[in-house]
Amino acid sequence: MKNDTVCRMCSSCCPVEVEVVAGRLVSARRKSFVAEDKRSPCRKLAAVVDIVYSEQRLTTPLVREKGGDLRPATWDEALNRIAARFQQYKAQGMPQAVGWLRGMAADWGTPWDYASRLMNCYGSPNTIGNGSICFVAREMAHTYTYGAMAFAEAAKAKCILVWGKHDADTTLGAADAINHAVSQGAKLIVVDPIQTPLAKRADIWLQIKPGHDGLLAMAMINEIISSDLYDHEFVENFTVGFDQLREVAGRYTIDAIAADLWLDPGQVREAARLYATTKPACLIDGNGLDMQLDIFQSTRAVACLRGLTGNIDRPGGDVLPQPVSMRPLQARDRLPAGVLPVTAAYPLFNTFSESWGNQVQSCVVDAILDKKPYGLKMLVVQAGNPVVTMADSGRASQAMRELEFLVVIDMFMTKTAELADVVLPASGCFEKTQLNRFATRNNPIILQNQVIEPVGQSWPDWKIVFELGRRIGLEEDFPWETVEAAIDYQLAPSGVGVEKLRENPDGVRVEAIRHEKYRQDGFATPSGKFEFFSARLQENGQAGLPYSDGCPRKLISFVDQQQDFPLIGISGARDIRFTNSQYRTIPALLNDELGCVVDLHPLDAAELAVQTGDQIQVATPKGSIVMPARISSVVHPGSIRIAWGWGDYNDQYNLNTLTDDDIRNPVTGTPGQRTFMCRVSRAKDDGN
Ligand SMILES: Nc1nc2c(c(=O)[nH]1)N[C@H]1C(S)=C(S)[C@@H](COP(=O)(O)OP(=O)(O)OC[C@H]3O[C@@H](n4cnc5c(=O)[nH]c(N)nc54)[C@H](O)[C@@H]3O)O[C@H]1N2
Ligand SMILES: Nc1nc2c(c(=O)[nH]1)N[C@H]1C(S)=C(S)[C@@H](COP(=O)(O)OP(=O)(O)OC[C@H]3O[C@@H](n4cnc5c(=O)[nH]c(N)nc54)[C@H](O)[C@@H]3O)O[C@H]1N2
Ligand code: SF4
Numbered sequence: 001m002k003n004d005t006v007c008r009m010c011s012s013c014c015p016v017e018v019e020v021v022a023g024r025l026v027s028a029r030r031k032s033f034v035a036e037d038k039r040s041p042c043r044k045l046a047a048v049v050d051i052v053y054s055e056q057r058l059t060t061p062l063v064r065e066k067g068g069d070l071r072p073a074t075w076d077e078a079l080n081r082i083a084a085r086f087q088q089y090k091a092q093g094m095p096q097a098v099g100w101l102r103g104m105a106a107d108w109g110t111p112w113d114y115a116s117r118l119m120n121c122y123g124s125p126n127t128i129g130n131g132s133i134c135f136v137a138r139e140m141a142h143t144y145t146y147g148a149m150a151f152a153e154a155a156k157a158k159c160i161l162v163w164g165k166h167d168a169d170t171t172l173g174a175a176d177a178i179n180h181a182v183s184q185g186a187k188l189i190v191v192d193p194i195q196t197p198l199a200k201r202a203d204i205w206l207q208i209k210p211g212h213d214g215l216l217a218m219a220m221i222n223e224i225i226s227s228d229l230y231d232h233e234f235v236e237n238f239t240v241g242f243d244q245l246r247e248v249a250g251r252y253t254i255d256a257i258a259a260d261l262w263l264d265p266g267q268v269r270e271a272a273r274l275y276a277t278t279k280p281a282c283l284i285d286g287n288g289l290d291m292q293l294d295i296f297q298s299t300r301a302v303a304c305l306r307g308l309t310g311n312i313d314r315p316g317g318d319v320l321p322q323p324v325s326m327r328p329l330q331a332r333d334r335l336p337a338g339v340l341p342v343t344a345a346y347p348l349f350n351t352f353s354e355s356w357g358n359q360v361q362s363c364v365v366d367a368i369l370d371k372k373p374y375g376l377k378m379l380v381v382q383a384g385n386p387v388v389t390m391a392d393s394g395r396a397s398q399a400m401r402e403l404e405f406l407v408v409i410d411m412f413m414t415k416t417a418e419l420a421d422v423v424l425p426a427s428g429c430f431e432k433t434q435l436n437r438f439a440t441r442n443n444p445i446i447l448q449n450q451v452i453e454p455v456g457q458s459w460p461d462w463k464i465v466f467e468l469g470r471r472i473g474l475e476e477d478f479p480w481e482t483v484e485a486a487i488d489y490q491l492a493p494s495g496v497g498v499e500k501l502r503e504n505p506d507g508v509r510v511e512a513i514r515h516e517k518y519r520q521d522g523f524a525t526p527s528g529k530f531e532f533f534s535a536r537l538q539e540n541g542q543a544g545l546p547y548s549d550g551c552p553r554k555l556i557s558f559v560d561q562q563q564d565f566p567l568i569g570i571s572g573a574r575d576i577r578f579t580n581s582q583y584r585t586i587p588a589l590l591n592d593e594l595g596c597v598v599d600l601h602p603l604d605a606a607e608l609a610v611q612t613g614d615q616i617q618v619a620t621p622k623g624s625i626v627m628p629a630r631i632s633s634v635v636h637p638g639s640i641r642i643a644w645g646w647g648d649y650n651d652q653y654n655l656n657t658l659t660d661d662d663i664r665n666p667v668t669g670t671p672g673q674r675t676f677m678c679r680v681s682r683a684k685d686d687g688n
């Protein structure tokens with residue numbers, strides 16, 4: 001039997017058609033607007049049966065007696081243990097000592113709302129996501145500029161500027177759109193420190209010095225303004241701060257900064273002109289901008305380009321979403337007044353969006369270890385593996401060990417789950433129904449629909465949260481017996497329900513697509529305009545316009561120790577076979593540790609006397625890892641690229657052993673997990 005759903009094995013949220021025989025999933029196929037033979041392939045989806053029915057799946061709850069090993073338990077026993085702890089901290093008058101840390105895996109849609117609801121009704125403001133290192137920090141920069149996160153309508157663009165994103169490995173729907181547009185003659189500009197497969201195909205590739213994107217954006221803005229290539233009609237009628245932008249960008253001329261950014265001035269000029277003069281043009285920004293110390297300003301500067309060229313909300317440009325009306329399910333009003341979250345040091349980031357709440361996960365570690373601003377004693381980790389995915393793994397791991405009580409909700413036994421007092425087995429994406437953020441932030445709404453029964457005794461995340469809620473006295477707040485009932489309740493204002501979504505597997509559009517909505521509605525910013533200058537940022541002590549206070553001294557972690565750590569380390573490519581720390585236990589995907597390498601430029605390799613296959617040690621002031629080297633000119637001399645995500649599989653490959661969490665972006669609390677100074681040497685035990 002064929003069934004439609006949404007794959008959530010990574011954040012791409014691809015609509016898929018799955019084949020189920022006798023209740024068992026046997027294959028899955030990605031749907032797309034391009035013909036089958038043109039669709040970008042997904043290795044994970046090809047291995048879907050091995051993933052879903054992996055012998056490594058957690059199939060029963062596990063509990064730990066004090067100091068002992070984890071042992072199987074019933075759901076009743078496991079949930080009652082957790083509920084007892086919730087009640088204990090409440091009875092002690094400190095519900096806020098309980099935190100709920102969300103990884104990216106279960107999605108940012110309804111699963112996020114359910115956990116927030118439970119915690120708010122319980123009385124703790126500490127439901128915390130990892131958005132400070134993922135796209136939420138970027139979303140904030142977009143939002144402060146034009147009211148929401150824009151997304152590129154690449155398929156219809158004539159010019160595509162891809163800035164720090166590699167969709168063929170991460171976001172296949174977007175990869176299909178880029179390929180389609182390029183096949184129709186669209187120009188392609190890529191800003192990436194790595195010569196990626198996409199960079200190889202680009203008309204212009206800017207191999208930027210890692211972490212310096214904001215300065216490049218300012219220089220491009222300057223070029224576009226001084227050459228009078230900006231969109232006068234849009235700038236005059238719909239923006240604020242253009243004169244200041246002109247003035248500040250004037251300090252960043254291409255000729256003055258290109259060499260410092262490892263770029264050729266002529267190429268930067270050509271890129272700025274091509275982008276500004278080809279209409280429509282879209283700008284796809286990605287995680288290459290995230291995880292950087294300067295994330296907020298650099299993304300603001302990049303975002304300004306969309307208004308300067310008038311491409312914002314135009315067909316084939318960068319479109320503003322038409323979100324689906326939903327009932328807020330987070331019950332924020334139920335939080336007792338005056339209880340500050342542990343992320344209180346980042347008030348702008350905590351409040352920029354109606355639903356996001358707290359996303360500075362590093363604060364969880366501060367609260368556990370330093371009791372700042374107060375102590376967290378218990379943590380529920382849902383769909384995340386913080387021991388290997390957070391900056392400064394050593395410290396994150398110490399924090400997990402120091403907790404009085406750790407609960408992990410996951411599908412696999414991770415390095416984080418190994419430390420837990422209770423482990424709850426979660427059902428995977430094909431085993432549950434949910435609404436993904438991808439489907440509700442914009443039309444059309446597409447349902448992730450359960451197509452097979454939960455594997456083993458696993459439960460879907462929604463059921464775990466609802467049942468736990470009921471066991472801590474929140475029966476009235478979790479009245480829904482099924483997830484369908486909860487989704488229908490939440491979606492009621494949109495007039496759409498689960499039944500209709502199931503009848504329309506390709507999605508239901510609740511509002512016709514509109515472009516240039518700002519002409520009628522204005523932008524959802526305080527001024528109603530596209531804000532090059534944000535008074536709200538200035539009032540809150542931040543630069544109102546990107547780089548108006550100058551450029552931060554520290555764009556790369558440990559840059560003040562570059563005498564000892566002379567190479568720039570780049571947290572590397574995502575591999576289509578894996579999602580962050582996941583799936584290395586799947587034999588069909590692991591394939592002899594293929595891709596677990598450090599890329600080193602031939603010039604640096606010669607100096608260090610390193611050859612492909614040699615074991616090398618990469619060290620920073622925080623720690624060191626050992627990985628095989630690959631000599632490759634995809635990296636710029638002076639920089640290396642380290643494969644990402646191997647830390648759960650093997651400690652020795654844990655990239656976040658190297659990263660710093662002491663210095664963070666002042667607005668979004670983002671540590672420099674992407675880019676850091678480091679040192680390379682041949683590993684001591686290397687026999688060569
Ligand atoms: N150095 C460095 N650090 C990084 C990154 C990097 O590129 N370099 N990337 C950063 C980014 S952008 C992110 S978003 C984070 C990701 O950080 P995490 O969210 O911690 O990443 P994952 O390794 O994907 O862990 C997700 C976990 O959820 C489990 N899981 C999968 N599906 C479900 C589900 O439906 N329910 C439940 N309960 N569990 C599920 C998986 O088995 C896995 O253990 O890492 C960040 N850290
Ligand atoms: N297969 C797979 N898919 C995934 C994931 C995964 O781990 N595996 N993770 C999911 C998650 S959590 C996320 S957030 C997304 C992220 O997906 P993307 O947004 O595509 O981000 P990345 O692939 O991390 O990096 C994109 C590009 O940024 C470049 N880059 C690195 N440093 C810099 C820099 O300083 N400046 C610029 N301009 N570019 C730089 C990298 O070389 C890379 O080519 O992918 C999601 N999808
Ligand atoms: S790219 Fe991600 S969401 Fe899309 S099919 Fe592959 S694993 Fe699933």
Ligand SMILES: [Mo]
Pocket residue numbers: 104133134135
């Ligand atoms: Mo992410």
